[in-house]
Amino acid sequence: MATETDSTTAGTEVPADAHGGGAFPPFDSATFSSQLLWLAITFGLFYWIMKNVAIPRIAGILEDRKDRIAGDLAEANRLKAETDEAIAAYEQALAEARSKAHSIANDTRAKLKADNDARREKAEAELGEKLTAAEAHITAIKTDALSQIGDVAGETTSALVEALIGKAPTKTDLSKALKTAME
Amino acid sequence: MANDPIHQFQIQTIFPIEVGGMDFSFTNSSLFMVATVATTAAFLIFSTSGRGLVPTRLQSISEMSYEFVAGTLRDAAGTEGMRFFPMVFSLFMFVLIANLFGMFPYFFTVTSHIIVTFALAMLVILTVIIYGFMRNGIGFLKLFVPDGVPGALVPLVTLIEVISFLSRPISLSVRLFANMLAGHITLKVFAGFVVSLSAAGAVGVVGAILPLGMTIAITALEFLVAFLQAYVFTVLTCMYLNDAIHPSH
Numbered sequence: 001m002a003t004e005t006d007s008t009t010a011g012t013e014v015p016a017d018a019h020g021g022g023a024f025p026p027f028d029s030a031t032f033s034s035q036l037l038w039l040a041i042t043f044g045l046f047y048w049i050m051k052n053v054a055i056p057r058i059a060g061i062l063e064d065r066k067d068r069i070a071g072d073l074a075e076a077n078r079l080k081a082e083t084d085e086a087i088a089a090y091e092q093a094l095a096e097a098r099s100k101a102h103s104i105a106n107d108t109r110a111k112l113k114a115d116n117d118a119r120r121e122k123a124e125a126e127l128g129e130k131l132t133a134a135e136a137h138i139t140a141i142k143t144d145a146l147s148q149i150g151d152v153a154g155e156t157t158s159a160l161v162e163a164l165i166g167k168a169p170t171k172t173d174l175s176k177a178l179k180t181a182m183e
Numbered sequence: 184m185a186n187d188p189i190h191q192f193q194i195q196t197i198f199p200i201e202v203g204g205m206d207f208s209f210t211n212s213s214l215f216m217v218a219t220v221a222t223t224a225a226f227l228i229f230s231t232s233g234r235g236l237v238p239t240r241l242q243s244i245s246e247m248s249y250e251f252v253a254g255t256l257r258d259a260a261g262t263e264g265m266r267f268f269p270m271v272f273s274l275f276m277f278v279l280i281a282n283l284f285g286m287f288p289y290f291f292t293v294t295s296h297i298i299v300t301f302a303l304a305m306l307v308i309l310t311v312i313i314y315g316f317m318r319n320g321i322g323f324l325k326l327f328v329p330d331g332v333p334g335a336l337v338p339l340v341t342l343i344e345v346i347s348f349l350s351r352p353i354s355l356s357v358r359l360f361a362n363m364l365a366g367h368i369t370l371k372v373f374a375g376f377v378v379s380l381s382a383a384g385a386v387g388v389v390g391a392i393l394p395l396g397m398t399i400a401i402t403a404l405e406f407l408v409a410f411l412q413a414y415v416f417t418v419l420t421c422m423y424l425n426d427a428i429h430p431s432h
Binding site for chain 2: 050053054062
């Protein structure tokens with residue numbers, strides 16, 4: 001073993017070639033110790049750098065990006081909620097205004113209707129009064145006329161009786177006869 | 184010698200170091216381990232130095248590798264498996280970049296040596312065993328006794344499970360090592376045909392077109408294999424770690 005190692009370390013190319021002639025290089029156990037040591041050193045160092053520098057850094061970058069994206073999405077959602085709220089408020093205001101307009105229109109309509117009704121009722125009442133008065137007047141005239149008819153009938157009767165018998169009846173007989181006839 | 188397909192796997196000493204009769208020389212393999220680690224770490228650190236909310240191209244490569252490995256690990260071993268993320272990520276990046284470094288002409292492929300892949304596989308298996316016993320105590324042994332097996336078959340099934348568990352570090356390391364080794368040898372052999380045929384005159388130059396096409400095709404395939412083997416190594420690591428977390432499957 002020692003002699004073989006000596007021959008490997010003695011020169012650079014020539015001894016290595018010479019010794020490669022003896023064994024297939026990957027199975028040459030004389031080189032194992034050196035390869036293992038340098039693998040342990042380099043891979044150990046590599047592992048340390050990866051674990052303490054490279055991986056935390058890349059993980060940090062990815063984490064930051066994830067946070068940023070999540071933050072941006074949250075912000076977008078917040079803005080969207082705000083927009084929705086504003087739209088809802090606007091629509092509510094619109095609906096309120098519309099219902100207010102409706103109620104104002106209804107009120108006005110009701111008031112106008114009430115006014116009209118009152119005026120009409122008043123006019124109708126006045127007209128009714130006038131009608132009653134006119135009716136009373138007519139009744140009075142009628143009564144008056146009717147009462148005058150008796151007189152007219154009396155006169156006519158007395159004139160007829162005078163013409164028929166040549167003698168006017170007495171007022172008392174006449175009115176008695178008239179009363180009997182008219183009843 | 185230039186056509187020797189094995190030559191590329193030679194370990195060549197750069198700085199001789201010897202401690203207590205053991206050879207710890209800084210070799211071409213060590214050089215490429217250092218290069219792999221330095222390149223990968225530098226890339227991951229510098230590409231993310233902007234910490235951009237909107238990633239640059241390089242930063243998104245780093246982020247993609249992170250999320251790729253994290254997704255693989257989470258799928259196989261669940262959220263609890265994420266405690267092993269630094270190890271799995273280091274393994275994936277190291278194997279992937281070492282494999283891809285090997286695709287450069289004249290570069291040494293660190294993962295084409297069984298001792299390297301075996302050491303990485305043992306790292307995984309020892310992590311599984313140690314963490315498995317730490318977390319589950321003796322219950323970790325339930326891994327070897329599947330539920331719902333008829334009583335008479337339990338010893339046989341357990342024996343098979345134990346053998347399959349013991350063969351894991353071997354299969355894990357040999358798969359990666361053999362793929363890298365065989366791919367590079369094939370590539371070198373076909374490329375060697377191109378050189379030797381074209382040296383043999385006009386007919387040879389025409390004849391060299393076929394191995395040249397093969398070399399190009401195999402190069403493309405090797406890039407795929409370089410990625411795929413790193414991925415397979417990682418997926419299996421994740422599955423083995425899952426056994427340590429949930430031994431009763």
